[in-house]
Amino acid sequence: MRPTELLKDEHKDIKLMLQVIDKICEMLEAGKNIPSEHLEQIVAFIQGFADKCHHAKEEDLLFPAMEECGFPRQAGPIGVMLLEHEEGRRFVRAMKEATEKYKEGDRKAAALFVENAQSYIALLRQHIDKEDNILYEMADRNLSGEQNKKLEEDFERVEKEVTGPSQHEEFKAILNRLKEIYLKKLSKKKIFQKRGERP
Secondary structure, rough: OHHHHHHHHHHHHHHHHHHHHHHHHHHHHHHOOOOOOHHHHHHHHHHHHHHHHHHHHHHHHHHHHHHHOOOOOOOOOHHHHHHHHHHHHHHHHHHHHHHHHHHOOOOOOOHHHHHHHHHHHHHHHHHHHHHHHHHHHHHHHOOOHHHHHHHHHHHHHHHHHHHHHOHHHHHHHHEEEEEEOOOOOOOOOHHHOOOOOOO
């Protein structure tokens, strides 16, 4: 499997989490109480998986390999992707701040979470589309077999040394738990059972 295919697979998980976030935003806007630990898990997934794991592979490995093929880092597609990564991080920092306030009982923080989460969703959806359909195709056309082999090895190293052993599985478990709650159309009673809250 090409390194870009591995990145596309990770995009599938990120897009699924975006669906979860979108549903949670709908519920928060409707005045529903969402368990604060679910918001914490969303932020942990984004910062740990989407950023620390996935974006690290792009910024530290794929993009430099593309630079070796003549693509400029501060202009063109790579430059745009880097700017969007930073924009996404700003939204996620704001989501984390809102989550902390929400956990402390400030229900007005729900609106702050929703505002930044919706901006993050909109950004990431078009960002992923550009990477999957433009940037990665450019990489596939230009990277040599040797470069691809080295990227595969380096991606494995990121999983072990940067993300950490078993972390990928833990992030997948978070995603699956939230998917079961918010995307499987379970009853409202089950959604709020854990905290003993009434929907």
